[in-house]
Amino acid sequence: MHERLADDDAGAIATSDVPWHVTRLGARAEYRLSPRPPRNGGEAAAAGDEALERFLHLYALNRGVLITPFHNMALVSPAPVEEDVDRHTEVFAAALGEVA
Numbered sequence: 001m002h003e004r005l006a007d008d009d010a011g012a013i014a015t016s017d018v019p020w021h022v023t024r025l026g027a028r029a030e031y032r033l034s035p036r037p038p039r040n041g042g043e044a045a046a047a048g049d050e051a052l053e054r055f056l057h058l059y060a061l062n063r064g065v066l067i068t069p070f071h072n073m074a075l076v077s078p079a080p081v082e083e084d085v086d087r088h089t090e091v092f093a094a095a096l097g098e099v100a
Contacts, residue, residue, distance in 0.1 A: 002027040002076035005085050009074075012093040017100035031056070031072040031092075052099070059095045060088075 006024035009031065013020050019035040032038070034047035048071075057069045065088050067074045074088060 001082075001085055002029065005029050005074060005076055005088060008085065008089040009092050012089060012096055016093070016096040018096055027076040027078075029074045029076070055099075056095055059098065060091050063091045063094075065091045 002024070006022050006029040009029060010022045013022065013031075021032050021034065021036060023030045023032055023037055032047060033049050033052060034043070038044035038047055053072050054069070056072050057067055060067050076085075
């Protein structure tokens with residue numbers, strides 16, 4: 001299910017007007033505010049936007065979806081249900097619409 005979450009969110013990014021990407025490691029999907037993965041710490045720091053990251057976290061939280069409040073990371077439970085992934089993607093896509 002964690003692959004589906006990352007793939008669905010990458011699809012939402014691809015259909016939006018934001019130049020972001022999703023990085024996935026195991027059950028972790030992280031939304032990076034740059035068009036490609038950073039190659040070093042300097043690029044990672046330059047791609048950060050504290051206000052935008054806070055917006056994404058609070059936007060999701062206010063709609064019943066919890067992502068970490070630092071670097072916008074979603075951790076998928078070992079036993080998620082399809083509806084949970086659908087809801088996460090729905091909220092994430094709506095947030096992208098607000099940003100774009």
